[in-house]
Structures are given as C-alpha cells and as structure tokens.
Amino acid sequence: MSRTVFRVRNVNGQLPLSTLMDDAGILSLEHQFHLQDVLGEHNWRVDMNAPVFEFTFPSGETLTCESFHFLGSAAPGPASWMWAWANPSGFPEALTQLAGSVRDLGERHGVAELTSAEVPFADLPGAPDMPHNAVGPPTEAAKVLTGRWTSYNGEVGGGTRASFLVEHPAFRLPAPAPARTAGLLQQAVSGLPLTDHRRAVYTYGNLRGLNPAFADDGARLTLSAEGLALTVSFDEYGRVKNVEGALDR
Known part of the structure; x- marks a missing residue:
C-alpha cells in the first residue's frame, strides 16, 4: 500500500x-x-x-x-x-x-x-x-x-x-469529487484549529494530488484534477474566504 x-x-x-x-x-x-x-x-x-x-x-x-x-x-x-x-x-x-x-x-x-x-x-x-x-x-x-x-x-x-x-x-479514500472537496474545505476551516489556512489548504491539495497553485498575489489557490477545478480565495488575514467551482457532484 x-x-x-x-x-x-x-x-x-x-x-x-x-x-x-x-x-x-x-x-x-x-x-x-x-x-x-x-x-x-x-x-x-x-x-x-x-x-x-x-x-x-x-x-x-x-x-x-x-x-x-x-x-x-x-x-x-x-x-x-x-x-x-x-x-x-x-x-x-x-x-x-x-x-x-x-x-x-x-x-x-x-x-x-x-x-x-x-x-x-x-x-x-x-x-x-x-x-x-x-x-x-x-x-x-x-x-x-x-x-x-x-x-x-x-x-x-x-x-x-x-x-x-x-x-x-x-x-482508502475514493477519488476526489468537486462538491465533496468543497464541503470538506469549508468544514475544515470552520471546525479545525488551523493556524495557517494557506499552508493547510496548499498541503492538502499537494497530498491529495490536486496540483495546488497560488495566484501571484497569494489571494487565490486553484485545485485541479480530472473532473475537478476549484478556486479557494483568502481574505487579508490569510483565512479561507470562499471556495468556488463546478460543484455538480
């Protein structure tokens, strides 16, 4: 394994x-x-x-x-x-x-x-x-x-x-799906004692094979894989502000 x-x-x-x-x-x-x-x-x-x-x-x-x-x-x-x-x-x-x-x-x-x-x-x-x-x-x-x-x-x-x-x-986890992943991120940032949202979301994307990539200003992070494309935006304090994408499954 x-x-x-x-x-x-x-x-x-x-x-x-x-x-x-x-x-x-x-x-x-x-x-x-x-x-x-x-x-x-x-x-x-x-x-x-x-x-x-x-x-x-x-x-x-x-x-x-x-x-x-x-x-x-x-x-x-x-x-x-x-x-x-x-x-x-x-x-x-x-x-x-x-x-x-x-x-x-x-x-x-x-x-x-x-x-x-x-x-x-x-x-x-x-x-x-x-x-x-x-x-x-x-x-x-x-x-x-x-x-x-x-x-x-x-x-x-x-x-x-x-x-x-x-x-x-x-x-073992099933393949990531857009709606489940977006819901997971929202639950995680609201319920876990995270100290650095940017690091936490980037690391998750890296470990999950979602090709995380920050925008130049660091205010947005894209997560992408086959059948999945999400954009995570952060506020001025580095906290997750929104998760957007096609959430049809």
Whole structure:
C-alpha cells in the first residue's frame, strides 16, 4: 500500500507541532469522515498480544484491520500524553515501532512534543483538558510524518484513551469529487484549529494530488484534477474566504 507523506520544512531546526497539525488537518479530516461512513454503528476491540484490531457491526459482521499501530495514550490522572514507545506495559515492538519512528522524525525536526516520553496536556497545542482532545495533536503529527492517515481512539479504562493508526483497504479514500472537496474545505476551516489556512489548504491539495497553485498575489489557490477545478480565495488575514467551482457532484 502506497504512502502519501508530506516532506516537512522547518526553520532553524525547529518545527512547531501546530504546523504539523496544519499540514495534516484537512486530509486527516477527510479520512475520518470516510472512516465514519465505512464503520457506522460499531463496537471495537483490540488484543495487543495477538495482535488483533477488529470492528463488529450490529449485523454480526466483522472488519479486521490488516495492521495497526499503537501511538500512545492520554490519561486524565496525570493529565498527560504518553508515547507508546515509553509505555512501561511492554507492548510488542511491532505495535510501537511506528511511534518510535515519529520520535526519530521529531528529533530531526526539533519537535519537542514528539521526543518527550510524556507530554502534559498543558504543553500540547490548545492546552486540551480532556483525554479525547489530547490524543489529537500527537496523532495528527504521526499521520503526516508517516503517511498513514486513518486513526482510531477509544477508552481503555479509567478515562484513559488510546490512539491507533489502523489500516484496511476499505479505509482508502475514493477519488476526489468537486462538491465533496468543497464541503470538506469549508468544514475544515470552520471546525479545525488551523493556524495557517494557506499552508493547510496548499498541503492538502499537494497530498491529495490536486496540483495546488497560488495566484501571484497569494489571494487565490486553484485545485485541479480530472473532473475537478476549484478556486479557494483568502481574505487579508490569510483565512479561507470562499471556495468556488463546478460543484455538480
């Protein structure tokens, strides 16, 4: 299975975690919307020793992931995120190896939150105060750095939430369509904690194969592919102002 990985650029050896969240945000959201469509009503279970990650549906049918990766967990007691490679429970290396590669990339790009074994919620972007929000920043960074884009998190006891990257052919995105893409962009800029709309939309277009191109003044960005042509305009503050194009499908 091919991986779409964004080649990050940092300045003076430092890369804010919030920038990685901008890079990941829109494509990550599209994958999560698609995952919701695939799963619908479901239960989930994970066996870290087997290892098995499985979804069960009301019909009794199951979907078993081809592979999965344990990233880490957010616990309410210490109010912190702990990376899987630092967890003292001794999980199989195959399940934590990807988290270890995120740590290595964090060292390369100077992202402290990716290299510290345990990160207080207060030190994460937005200073989340609940585990279900705290899993977001490190998970988004892991997606854009590894090119694995579908995540799942759930409670594992005592209010702690564990975060995973999961893989299955059903989770792959369909080809982009104009109306869906325009709607996605509008939902992303209104609902995600993006700090740089221009970077976020450009990166999404690049990762999605939509040939992003800015106008000379930087006020408009075109996204184009077979059957799709959209123009995203930005206001004087760099925020998305409008998305225009043929939205017939």
